[in-house]
Amino acid sequence: MLTPNLSYANLKDSYLFYHIAQKTGAWLNEHPGARLYRMGIGDVSLPLAPAVIAALHAAADDQSVKERFHGYMPECGAPFLRETIAGYYGKRNVSLSPDEVFVSSGASDELGDLLDLFDRSNRALIIEPAYPAYVDANIMAGREIVHLPSGPDNHFLPLPRPGIEADLIYLCSPNNPTGAVFNREQLAAWVSWANARGAVILFDAAYEAFIEEDLPHSIFEIPGAETCAIEICSLSKTAGFTGTRLGYTVIPKALERGGLSLNAMWVRNRTTKTNGISYILQRAGAAVFTDEGQKQIHANIRIYKENARVLMAALDEAGIRYWGGKNAPYIWMECPGGMGSWEFFDRLLNEIQVVGTPGEGFGACGEGFFRFSTFGDPADTREAASRLTALLRKI
Amino acid sequence: MLTPNLSYANLKDSYLFYHIAQKTGAWLNEHPGARLYRMGIGDVSLPLAPAVIAALHAAADDQSVKERFHGYMPECGAPFLRETIAGYYGKRNVSLSPDEVFVSSGASDELGDLLDLFDRSNRALIIEPAYPAYVDANIMAGREIVHLPSGPDNHFLPLPRPGIEADLIYLCSPNNPTGAVFNREQLAAWVSWANARGAVILFDAAYEAFIEEDLPHSIFEIPGAETCAIEICSLSKTAGFTGTRLGYTVIPKALERGGLSLNAMWVRNRTTKTNGISYILQRAGAAVFTDEGQKQIHANIRIYKENARVLMAALDEAGIRYWGGKNAPYIWMECPGGMGSWEFFDRLLNEIQVVGTPGEGFGACGEGFFRFSTFGDPADTREAASRLTALLRKI
Numbered sequence A, B: 001m002l003t004p005n006l007s008y009a010n011l012k013d014s015y016l017f018y019h020i021a022q023k024t025g026a027w028l029n030e031h032p033g034a035r036l037y038r039m040g041i042g043d044v045s046l047p048l049a050p051a052v053i054a055a056l057h058a059a060a061d062d063q064s065v066k067e068r069f070h071g072y073m074p075e076c077g078a079p080f081l082r083e084t085i086a087g088y089y090g091k092r093n094v095s096l097s098p099d100e101v102f103v104s105s106g107a108s109d110e111l112g113d114l115l116d117l118f119d120r121s122n123r124a125l126i127i128e129p130a131y132p133a134y135v136d137a138n139i140m141a142g143r144e145i146v147h148l149p150s151g152p153d154n155h156f157l158p159l160p161r162p163g164i165e166a167d168l169i170y171l172c173s174p175n176n177p178t179g180a181v182f183n184r185e186q187l188a189a190w191v192s193w194a195n196a197r198g199a200v201i202l203f204d205a206a207y208e209a210f211i212e213e214d215l216p217h218s219i220f221e222i223p224g225a226e227t228c229a230i231e232i233c234s235l236s237k238t239a240g241f242t243g244t245r246l247g248y249t250v251i252p253k254a255l256e257r258g259g260l261s262l263n264a265m266w267v268r269n270r271t272t273k274t275n276g277i278s279y280i281l282q283r284a285g286a287a288v289f290t291d292e293g294q295k296q297i298h299a300n301i302r303i304y305k306e307n308a309r310v311l312m313a314a315l316d317e318a319g320i321r322y323w324g325g326k327n328a329p330y331i332w333m334e335c336p337g338g339m340g341s342w343e344f345f346d347r348l349l350n351e352i353q354v355v356g357t358p359g360e361g362f363g364a365c366g367e368g369f370f371r372f373s374t375f376g377d378p379a380d381t382r383e384a385a386s387r388l389t390a391l392l393r394k395i
Helices: A006-010 A016-030 A050-062 A079-090 A107-117 A132-140 A184-197 A262-273 A279-288 A291-318 A341-352 A378-394 B006-010 B016-030 B050-062 B079-090 B107-117 B132-140 B184-197 B262-273 B279-288 B291-318 B341-352 B378-394
Strands: A101-104 A124-128 A145-149 A168-172 A200-204 A229-234 A247-250 A322-324 A330-334 A369-373 B101-104 B124-128 B145-149 B168-172 B200-204 B229-234 B247-250 B322-324 B330-334 B369-373
Touching: A006 A132, A006 B262, A016 A341, A050 A279, A050 A291, A050 B050, A079 A101, A079 A247, A079 A279, A101 A107, A107 A132, A107 A200, A107 A229, A107 A247, A107 A262, A107 B262, A124 A132, A132 A145, A132 B262, A168 A184, A184 A200, A262 B006, A262 B107, A262 B132, A279 A291, A279 B279, A291 A330, A291 A378, A341 A369, A341 A378, B006 B132, B016 B341, B050 B279, B050 B291, B079 B101, B079 B247, B079 B279, B101 B107, B107 B132, B107 B200, B107 B229, B107 B247, B107 B262, B124 B132, B132 B145, B168 B184, B184 B200, B279 B291, B291 B330, B291 B378, B341 B369, B341 B378
Parallel strands: A124 A145, A124 A168, A168 A200, A200 A229, B124 B145, B124 B168, B168 B200, B200 B229
Antiparallel strands: A101 A247, A229 A247, A322 A330, A330 A369, B101 B247, B229 B247, B322 B330, B330 B369
16 A cells, blocks of 8 residues: 655645735635736746847757757756856856756756755754745655744844754745845854754855845855855746746765765766756756846846835835845835734735735744735836835825 | 765666766777767657747747746646646547646656655565666665566566565556557556555556557556556657657546545645746647647657668568567567677677667666667668668677
8 A cells, every 4th residue: 555755744734825826816806807916926027038038049940950959968957058057156256067067947846856865864944934845845855844033133144053953954045035145254154053063055046146235146155165055046036037947056076975975966866867957948048147148137137126126115115124125036024013914915905906925924933024026017016116105104 | 964865875876878878988989980870868869840849939939028928837737738638638538637637847857756745665666677767766765666577478568466565666658668568458457456455556658659559548548547547748759859858747636545635745746846847848848739749740750660660670680589669669679699788789889880778777687688769860770770680690
């Protein structure tokens, strides 16, 4: 008799964004034809950059003729893209060999798959509020989770302290949902903590392209990270690939645990469990890193940053505390008047038709906070900000 | 201290196709400029069908304009593609609801990921010779593997017999590497065995499009399969998607174990561990199932079948026993003169520059057999067949 993975029964019933979709769906059913201003799920609204579109067409043409047709791709990534990404790190003086870079279908896929490298006896430390999948993927694997709450006191950037013991730790910087970004000294404290304990840091750098101040984009800017960290990155937000799918992961060759090289284990995993990433998507990904591609994606990022500015101005006017927005595409605000985060969600939905994300969905310590994504349509964002200003005056 | 997944240490050192690549690479280094006739790894040689290319271009254009841009796709697959695939099954009188169909990045990815649904205490039954990843993925998960050897006595199609006990069973039909195909009665015996024990069948249907006789394309053509089977399929061989990547998986809603719905568990897995499959690739996949797409991919399949005919004629002339070739894209031959399969590999490489796959790589009982893929270039295949005829005359 087959035994299913019973850890699934320990998962909470519904997933944050699914729950939001249900609530907004119900509202739209009751108000046919009405329109919503969506600043909830962090999906992008701008189309792919022209350099990427050109690369997609060229790659499709390659697949149409025998002489340029590409079958199975190398499981760990096409050499042209692994080299390009290693070069991108090189510009920040992070020296990587191309075979320390793995091409992936995106950060969410990779964050799930990578856990196969670790025994289920490991304890996973998750700084909350957090992306819900960090928690759920570890529950599915039957791992013990150590929750480390953060809050305004530490600017949502907690540091290691005596008594925190874990084998795996997730660091997301710039952070989803709080928009907080660790500085060099703070990251160095976590690197030193991990090296001292033999722990491994899973560093989620999905929002690095939004950093504008002098803050680390990569954990590998911190000396010593090469013996304790894996970095997971994505083109979803950097280049609008949420529906196109491509990401990359860095596993240094110097990273070993229990006498095993995690880089070599991941090569074995990929060669066994995948047949590589689509040639067409890898060509599209490479176009992002050309001079032209970089110029174009940063023009889009500037549009999202203008959205952030508009929303921050509304909150400033209302005298509301918030984090993020500057070096990150998320704004994390305190709910007004001590309101609960789902109560604030309902008021925004019902009274001004703005959809955001309740902080409680990112962990218990997120209660009383609320996340806005800055990836929306600029005109929608301006309208939402103006409605928000009006509502906050009333509350 | 992090404990790595120590099961990786139980894997054999090198993977079959990696080993072949090393041997052929070494030969090419010694013979610069020489050419090889590759009939080893089952990669396709014909470009994508025009209907697929047109869909790729149209989807890339969609991604270039805000009004038609697609961000995050539904995690379990785009409704348009889930419905299309359910319709494809409907033509063979297999009635599926679209939410029993999951879109995947391909069969190899899915065969690895799906194992997350099962406890590691389950024993996995693998009919050998087998695709090496079935074995390796279960070793990585620390599962006990029950090996069921097959051979000429049962035409490489073993049936359940007293004493065979397992919780998970892999059935690949048409088979890689032997090309053998289960008939309805044989599949019904496995379905009845699985239902009686509460086991789950993982049915790998990656080569179904090559069936020309009246044999089942899907396990769901067998009554009772909906309570014991998951089917994994791929467009890699059907439509030349080896380097483009797309597949699909069927998990019936009637399939439950330990009180849990495996369909609901997979929805939870996908919504947690992925953000869906590329919009562009899903549009390309949908084009395969249009009337035009079907006509075009079957024209390609006929070319591969002509390759099979040419190779089978060479073996017939030499009086060598083989299986497959007719309803499958693989030909599984007995090595001549009682030769070992790696010895035969070396002779083909060194004497006639033809690359095939040694049967031993698919499990111990594959020793003495050899696999040819029929996906090669037609002119190359004709040349390889003529060289093979000459060599077999000498042996």
